[in-house]
Amino acid sequence: MDLCCKESDNSEKVYSDEEREKILAVCKVRDDVYSRCIGLMFCLCVRIGEIKALKWSDVDFENKRVYIHRSMVQTLDNGVYRDKCVDRTKGKKKECNRYMNLSDLAISILHKQRKETAFFEYVFMTNDHPLQTNMINKKLKQICEKANVPYLSSHKIRFWAVTAMYNQNLPI
Secondary structure, rough: OOOOOOOOOHHHHHHHHHHHHHHHHHHHHOOHHHHHHHHHHHOOOOHHHHHHOOOOHHHOOOOOOEOOOEEEEEEEEOEEEEEEOOOOOOOOHHHHHEEEOOHHHHHHHHHHHHHHHHHEOOOOOEEOOOOOHHHHHHHHHHHHHOOOOOOOOHHHHHHHHHHHHHHHHOOO
8 A cells, every 4th residue: 555645845844955054054153062963964864862861982983983872751750851872863763773974074073072072971061961852953043043044953953954854856
């Protein structure tokens, strides 16, 4: 049985290639942990929880790839929301784990980040803790304003990546 899906125009709901380039230019100038995180999100097709859970042990500089197999999720602990790293992605199946190739830009971003967090377990940390989702989106909004690009949430970065892969005729 084939699935039939209604075709829709989502062009207004995804960052364009031009907007991506403008955002990346601002990220390069700002060159802070949030800018590097957002820049790497534009290099990979990852969920925000997956990039927050990325550990240095997942990064293979020699083979230019990264292993995505865990996610940071929010849990309620005694009335307080806390981030918890779980050894699964949102799909909750091993098939959702994946190796992703690293572009030269992604490697450059990771090398810069490595200088700041070489002794930490997680790639993206601030004040000895993994980044917070709301702060990533807040910083993305500031970067979009500086780049003169309409703000879309960090989830839309993943939409851009999927669209880019589709346009490159990559298999599903």
